[in-house]
Amino acid sequence: MVEEGDVIVAMQLRHALSVLPRARAQAYPVVMFSSLLPGFTTVRDPYGRPDEHFREVFDLIDAGIAQFARLQGGRLPTPPLVERN
Numbered sequence: 001m002v003e004e005g006d007v008i009v010a011m012q013l014r015h016a017l018s019v020l021p022r023a024r025a026q027a028y029p030v031v032m033f034s035s036l037l038p039g040f041t042t043v044r045d046p047y048g049r050p051d052e053h054f055r056e057v058f059d060l061i062d063a064g065i066a067q068f069a070r071l072q073g074g075r076l077p078t079p080p081l082v083e084r085n
Contacts, residue, residue: 002028009033009068011043036064036071
């Protein structure tokens, strides 16, 4: 669920393009995750790859989140609590 003030972050261009019309209609910004990384680095799905690739991907994700926080003035949104049955 998207709420006022949220930013939609897409990992792949096709995902961004698929949500863009609805996001634009509701004035939600859509950001490509790669735009938060140096040189617009592409984050490749690590599924089925060696452990080292997982570490590289998670390092990229950490770097992107840190950049997003800097752009937000150091504020990161509080994730919603997920109840488990």
